[in-house]
Amino acid sequence: MSTFKAPKGTYDLTPPESAKYLAVREAIAAPLKNSGYGYIETPGFEDVALFSRGVGESTDIVTKEMYTLTTKGGSQLALRPEGTASVLRAALEANLHKLGNLPVKLWYSGSYYRYERPQKGRYRHFSQVGAEAIGAEDPALDAELIILADQAYRALGLRNFRILLNSLGDKECRPVYRDALQGFLRELDLDEETRRRIEINPLRVLDDKRPEVQKQLVGAPVLRDYLCDACKAYHEEVRDLLSAAGVVYEDDEKLVRGLDYYTRTTFEFVHDGLGSQSAVGGGGRYDGLSEMIGGPALPSVGWALGVDRTVLALEAEGIELELPASTSVFAVPLGEEARRVLFGVVTQLRREGVAADFAYGNRGLKGAMKSANRSGARFTIVAGERDLAEGVVQLKDMESGEQTAVPLSDVAEAVRERLA
Incomplete structure (x- = not known):
């Protein structure tokens, strides 16, 4: 702190x-x-x-x-x-x-x-x-x-x-009303500061929220009459x-x-x-x-x-605004090569208008998935050495838990389709 x-x-x-x-x-x-x-x-x-x-x-x-x-x-x-x-x-x-x-x-x-x-x-x-x-x-x-x-x-x-x-x-x-209002207010039992306000701008006295003042304002001249x-x-x-x-x-x-x-x-x-x-x-x-x-x-x-x-x-009123998700896709790389590749995927998604984030700090899978959950992302993209060797990434739906292997070249299109 x-x-x-x-x-x-x-x-x-x-x-x-x-x-x-x-x-x-x-x-x-x-x-x-x-x-x-x-x-x-x-x-x-x-x-x-x-x-x-x-x-x-x-x-x-x-x-x-x-x-x-x-x-x-x-x-x-x-x-x-x-x-x-x-x-x-x-x-x-x-x-x-x-x-x-x-x-x-x-x-x-x-x-x-x-x-x-x-x-x-x-x-x-x-x-x-x-x-x-x-x-x-x-x-x-x-x-x-x-x-x-x-x-x-x-x-x-x-x-x-x-x-x-x-x-x-x-x-x-308004000057005619001001004169009438001043005449009314000067007869009231008011503190010194309020009396000073009567001479400078008497309309402001009407805006005084104190009950002891409002009580005395009953019967005051009404502006609409002037x-x-x-x-x-x-x-x-x-x-x-x-x-x-x-x-x-x-x-x-x-x-x-x-x-x-x-x-x-x-x-x-x-x-x-x-x-x-x-x-x-x-x-x-x-x-x-x-x-x-x-x-x-x-x-x-x-x-x-x-x-x-x-x-x-x-x-x-108990109204909850429908706020857009700050993160739609969260990338979790497993290994240095996956880190390089998925960082490129995240950059591409952002350029195409998809809210995407990345597991920074070289944390393990468990820690990275906790960050993905906290981000509120709808999907995570996970990839390790074996995935990259096969030319795919694992696209996981964070709501249903369903995980699908998606060709690396089709990741952006697959994400857009699912978000739509």
């Missing part, structure tokens, strides 16, 4: 469990790749100001949870706590919005970092797959992204999740498009999410089998974020789905 362990609140992904996480990432990405979204990758750290401006100085992410550092040159950097601001920054820097094909549709996958109290389903290092549609204000884009996330989850076999939907209004109607006609019409179109696509959602007038940049459509995917940490992903529209970080007006919408949370949701 190493002297060192993974830092508190983080985890290592190791086989065979890691295969499940890869499968979840691929399942979430599949409908995006099929819908015009191109892959983007950004650095694991960014300028601190990118997040303080974009995510919001009043958010817990910025005030409490960011990992920050000062470089030797004096620059202030932060490990990325979320993906949207980084992706938008990268798209602006690469001038993707000037290529004449809006919206710019991007997807990404990676690790993110927040200094939180570690608990099941909430880690200091976590994995997400995200999608952003940059540069177009269209209810169909909002609906498309929600539908694609719903499609990904259903492809994984998940059924017990819910989609919560709300509208946060825009720069025209939406302007344009925002109402926009939200109704999103709802209509989702319903037409057969996607079931729930209206949640208190849904605000934890980031300041959201406008109009906001949504969250929750799974009731996860206890208090029920959110598995979410997102929304962020029409003003580009301008907040120094770019032009680029109305946009996006989401991020938690890989860790999705795996927990699968486990809560």
Whole structure:
């Protein structure tokens, strides 16, 4: 055992469990790749100001949870706590919005970092797959992204999740609601930090999960009563498009999410089998974020789905993913000549797309067959001096135990036929 362990609140992904996480990432990405979204990758750290401006100085992410550092040159950097601001920054820097094909549709996958109290389903290092549609204000884009996330989850076999939907209004109607909400909140018995939040971003108080706060929020002004006609019409179109696509959602007038940049459509995917940490992903529209970080007006919408949370949701529903075998064929050589010949066979199988492995380390037959069993291979290829003299290898079906002599020249074809 190493002297060192993974830092508190983080985890290592190791086989065979890691295969499940890869499968979840691929399942979430599949409908995006099929819908015009191109892959983007950004650095694991960014300028601190990118997040303080974009995510919001009043958010817990910025005030409490960011990992920050000062470089030797004096620059202030932060490990990325979320993906949207980084992706938008990268798209602006690469001038993707000037290529004449809006919206710019991007997807990404990676690790993110927040200094939180570690608990099941909430880690200091976590994995997400995200999608952003940059540069177009269209209810169909909002609906498309929600539908694609719903499609990904259903492809994984998940059924017990819910989609919560709300509208946060825009720069025209939200200030009116903000004033009304501030007036209501200032009359409540709240701690000093929450009172400070009332003045910076009162909508964030609605997202406070503490029972003593939620109890006092009964009777708070409801944002839908303050939406302007344009925002109402926009939200109704999103709802209509989702319903037409057969996607079931729930209206949640208190849904605000934890980031300041959201406008109009906001949504969250929750799974009731996860206890208090029920959110598995979410997102929304962020029409003003580009301008907040120094770019032009680029109305946009996006989401991020938690890989860790999705795996927990699968486990809560008892879903076992059908994962491809990491090894289909395992070669066991008996002797130096067989070692040379079977290594060539394994190399050929791999070139032809067959997952193959080899008994390394010059172990005896018993030890090599134990490795073959542990690998999960469907077939083993065994050969010794006598087999090679006859120009054959022994092909063994690990499920039935049946063993067949196969001409050395026909091994690849025989394996492909049996695997098919």
